[in-house]
Amino acid sequence: MSADPRPVLAEAAALLRAGQVDPAIEGFRRAAALAPQVPDVHRMLAMALLQAGRAKEAVQSARALAQLTPSDPHAILLLGAGLLAAGQGDKALTQFDKVIQRAPGFAEAQFQAGNALSSLGRFKEAAARYTRALELDPRAIEALANRAVALSHLKLHAEAMADFDRLIALQPWMPLHLVNKGGLLLEAGDAAGAAAAAEQALAIAPGQVDAQALLGQARLVTLDYDGARAALEQAVETAPVRVDLRVLLAQVLRRQERLEEAIAQCDAALTLDPRRATALFERAEARRAAGDAKGAFADVDAALAIAPRLVEAGVARGYILGDLGRIGEIRPTLDKALRNGPDHPDALFHVAMDDLALGRWAKGWTGYEARARIVPPTYRPLPFARWDGTQTPSALVVLGEQGFGDAIQFARLVPRLAGRGFPVHFQVSAPLVPLLRSLHPDINVVPDLSGIDQTDPGLRWVPLGSLPLLLEADPALWPGAPYLAAEPERANQWRHVREADEFIIGITWQGSTRRDLDVGRSAPLAAFAPLAAIEGVKLVAIQRNAGAEQVDGVPFRSRVLRLDEDFDADGAFLDTAALLQHLDLVVTTDTSMAHLTGALARPGIVALRAVPDWRWGRAGTDSIFYPSLSLVRQALPGDWDGVFATIAEMVRHRVAARAHAAGGDLS
Structure with missing residues (x-):
């Protein structure tokens, strides 16, 4: 006779109830050896192994159980659960469907079939199975919760939100329902709603780490970097082994220009999980911002080796190739990223910018609309209906977006709206208001909505960067320069800057202070030395x-005229626009000064990195946007010496030409 397994089984069950999972598993194994034909031994062993996360071993025990009791739907269900936990969703689904064939009213089988379908990315079918489970058992809270998640994946936000609200009403004490709802709100673009949901969850459970993470993400979207960092630092402190939290914190630290700290968080994440592709991607971003393009490229390629379909890494690889001057590889890389994520906003946005750089205007402006969904987005929607380009609103607000240079570049299209029979308000950053008032007498340039009746049902808004898509795709057909003007009286005040026989060049060398935006675009003032050497x-x-302090550190500082501290104090570029009327030339890197110079139709030379921003195209010396500008590109990444040697030669020719025209000889 076989030994009685019941005492061993009872002892193992007691150990499992006490939380001693590994000793319990050993006890169940002894019981299985004593009585291999007893189904309960294999059932309890399989369940304990699942609890311990040992899915492959659980499948073996569940299969032994199913062989002993082939007609028992619970045994088949357990085998399916083991297969699902082992990552074999397709095989698990087969087992769950066997159960449903034998027991159509078994709600748990429908629920688990939904889980298997979700694991396979078949969310529409998964939602249908969860719905069937709820029909069989309306109290199946887990089915309701998982259906809400499946509906979220399907972008059925209203239906998913209804499920989350129902869950919150049924279980108001469960913070996870609020966290899931907040995640859906964040995906839908409602960062404020997401933050509120996270805060409600934290009020219920102050240490709820997913709520802290959600709050950090919501604050990141609204550019509250300090608040985002505080929330994510709490999350990391609460769960220091959560790699995903460290990656999120690294992203915030990078955006705050705390690059060493960002890299340290990524290093810590990779120590915990050396194959975490998202940590490699984020470290690549931080290294790129720190000027380490080669290190960034190594990291992004390592990320893609682990996760070839990681869209963010594919996009990053594209612009890091630009940093390295490998222009021919950029588009194939971006196209591959887009194939991996056809609706991914970063992929759409970067492919669109490449299309624009190549002069594919209609396609480029269509893809450029994805900028609204990148994180952080380039603008925040206004609280009334958006204009589609065909309606006749009672009034239209054109919302300025992105940086000063973008506002100046696209502003020329705003007057196209004048005379259409409705008032046009152009809302821009307050410092730009005085300059942009020179656009058109019928355009009301404002810093905010305070003077606009937002309750007017006919009021509409449109983002500035969408005007090319709605009005005119081809920049060759845009209003020509000059389309901005200096104030006449102010221009007269700057006549004194010109002295006889001098060739006066205005210079700008530093752009955005954000290193992740300014990679390779700014040149050191020292690179301008060849210009200072020209007689x-x-x-x-x-x-x-930022950057103005470099004047004190260059050998030719005595050749550089500095302007007073109150220059442009009463409005961005007001004094600059006036001064430019008396300069022979502007030489600038890729900054807003290039746009201002072009918009005023003043002569300028723009010093560009090897693969510049889309608006300067991929080749050539002319700008389709600004005919008065000449473009000089690096032959190799980082080679400013070659760029400024070329510019110096161009300046010598201009000086000589002017001297010849005047009948003198300054060569």
């Missing part, structure tokens, strides 16, 4: 704020 040339530093 008869006077340099005027029209650089403001």
Whole structure:
């Protein structure tokens, strides 16, 4: 006779109830060896192994159980659960369907079939199975919760939100329902609603780490970097082994320019999980911002080796190739990223910018609309209906977006709206208001909505960067320059800057202070030395704020005229626009000064990195947007010496030509 397994089985069950899972598993194994034909031994062993996360071993025990009791639907269900936990969703689904064939009213089988379908990405079918489970058992809270998640994946936000609200009403004490709802709100673009849901969850469970993470993500979207960092630092402190939280914190630290700390968080994440592709991707972003393009490229390729379909890494690879000057590889890389994520906003946005750089205007402006969904987005929607380009609103607000240069570049299209029979309000950053009032007498340029009746049902808004798509795709057909003007009285005040026989050049060398935006675009002032060495040339530093301190550190500082601290104090570029009327030339890197110079139709030369921003195209010396500008591109990434040697030669020719025209000889 076989030994009685019941004492061993009872002892193992007691150990399992006490939370001693591994000793319990050993006890169940002894019981199985004593009585291999007893179904309950294999059932309890399989369940304990699942609890311990040992899915492959659980499948073996569940299969032994199913062989002993082939007509028992619970045994088949357990085998399916083991297969699902082992990552074999298709095989698990087969087992769950066997159960449903034998027991059509078995709600748990429908629920688990939904889980298997979700694991396979078949969310529409999964939602149908969860619905069937709820029909069989209306109290199946887990089926309701999982259906809400499946509906979220299907972008059926209203239906998913209804499920989340029902869950919250049924279980108001469960913070996870609020967290899931907040995640859906964040995906739908409602960062404020997501933050509110996270805060409600934290009020219920102050240490709920997913709620802390959600709050950090919501604050990141609204550009509250300090608040985002505080929430995510709490999350990391609460769950220091959660790699995903460290990656999120690294993203916030990078956006705050705390690059060493961002890289340290990524390093810590990779110590915990060396194959975490998202940590490699985020470290690549931080290294790129720190000027380490080669290190960034190594990281992004390592990320893609682990996760070839990681769209963010594919997009990053595209622009890092630009940093390295490998222009021919950019588009194939971006196209591959887009194939992996056809609706991914970053992929759509970067492919669109490449299309624009190549002059594919109609396609480019269509894809450019994806900028509204990137994180952070380039603008925040206004609280009334958006204009589609065909309606005749009672009034239209054109919402400025992105940086000063973007506002100046696209502003020329706003007057196209004048005379259409409705008032046009152009809302821009307050410092730009005085300059942009020179656009058109019928355009009301404002810093905010305070003077606009937002209750008017006919009021509409449109983002500035969408005007090319709605009005005119081809920049060759846009209103020509000049389309901005300096104030006449202010221009007269700057006549004194010109002295006889001097060739006066305004110079700007530093763009955005955000290193992740300014990679490779700014040049050191020292690179302008060849211009200072040209006889008869006077340099005027029209650089403001960051970078202006470099004047004190260059050997030719005595050749550079500096402007007073109150220059442009009463409005961005007001004094600059006036000064430019008296300069022979502007030489600038890719900054808003290039756009201002072009918009005023003043002569300028733009020094560009090897693969510049889309608006300067991929080749050539002319700008389709600004005919008065000449473009000089790096032959190799980082080679400013070659760029400024070329510019110096161009300046010598201009100086000589002017001297010849005047009948003198300044060469």
